[in-house]
Amino acid sequence: MMAPALQFGAKPRLxxxxxxxxxxxxxxALAEGGIAHERVFVDIHVRMSQxxxxxVRLNPNMTVPTLVLADRILDQSRDIAEYALGVSDGALEGEAKAWLDLHYNYAIEELTFGGILARNPVARIMIPKRLGSARRNLLARAARNPDLAQVYEARAAVFAERARIFDPDAVIRLSETRRAEAIDFMDxxxxxxxxxxxVLVPPAYGLADVVWTVxxxxxxxxxxxxxxxxxPALARYWRAMQARPSFPAADIWTKLHLGRLIGGILGIARG
Structure with missing residues (x-):
């Protein structure tokens, strides 16, 4: 699905x-902040709409999410969360900043994809091939779009690094490391x-609660x-976070909803 044209001045578009x-x-974060916005589904799996x-002109990192505002574009989830809750990065300090930094310094992708690769021998064959294919496609796009060549080439380098990180011979140990770190975070x-x-940083719900809930x-x-x-304390907190109205509004996935994922790709499910 191609992204609709950029329309500054309209309702924020995510x-x-x-x-x-x-x-x-x-x-x-947008749900907690009460920010009305339009959601646009980006198929990052099949059509590679990103x-x-x-x-790419909206988000040169070719990632999701991207929030288009009346006066600027935010292409990092941390920036979007700070905007939604009315907090500036410069104003963050102490415990709140420490929790946020701890979260964003963790390679969550290495836990999820590393776990899939560690458990699935077929994935250990297919995913490196997919990464290599993605890199070649990006370089081909660079050749077809000279004005964006540097951006595409930079992204191709990211996929080359991912192929190194998810090397089948090392991925089991990587998965075990990230799993141990995740358990330590829960401790x-x-x-x-x-x-x-x-809440994680009293007196009120804040950015730390957003990222650690997810x-x-x-x-x-x-x-x-x-x-x-x-x-016990973590379980109590997790129940409370799930009970907040923002949790269902934000559509937090605690399991794979394959039908909805396919429906979104086919354009027959809500974004």
């Missing part, structure tokens, strides 16, 4: 993929929440959900 981790952060020139959350606080959803998605009930 380009997203329902199953995308960082799209979920953007959706949850590589289309129109979208840290448990320790912090153990004093009975209702993190916990991804733990369920990545078959680590059984770790949550082992930690």
């Amino acid at each position: 380009y997203h993929t329902p199953s995308s981790y960082y799209s979920m952060i953007a959706r949850l 590589q289309q020139p129109d979208y 840290r959350l448990e320790q912090t929440l153990g004093d009975g606080r209702a 993190f916990l959803g991804r733990m369920e998605f990545a078959s680590l959900g059984a770790e949550i009930p082992k930690r």
Whole structure:
């Protein structure tokens, strides 16, 4: 699906993929902030719409989410979340900034894709091939779009690095490392929440709650959900976050909804 033309001055438009981790952060922040917006589905799996020139001009990183505002474009989930909750990065400090930095320094993709590769021998064959194909396609796009050649070539280098990271011979150890780190994060959350606080950084719900709520959803998605009930304070917090009206509004995926994913790609399901 090609991205609609950029329309500054219209309602904020969020380009997203329902199953995308960082799209979920953007959706949850916008829901919590009460920011009315239009959602536009970006097929990053089959049509690779994020590589289309129109979208690349919105987001040269060729990622989701992208939020188009009246006066600017935000192409990082952290920036979108800060905008939605009315917080500037410069104003973040102390515990809130520490939790946010801890989250964004973690390679969540290496947990999810690493886990798939570690568990599935077929994936260990197919995904590296797919990464190589994506790199070649990006270089071909660079040749066809001289004005965007540098952008496409930079993205091709990202896929070359991914192919190195997800090397089949090393991916099992990578997955184990990221899994251990994720469990350690849940231990840290448990320790912090153990004093009975209702939100991660009192007195009010904030950016840290946005990103760590989505993190916990991804733990369920990545078959680590059984770790949550082992930690009573974390389990209490997770139940409370899921009970907030923003949680269903943001469409946080705790499991794969294959039918909806396919429906979105085919244009027969809501974005």
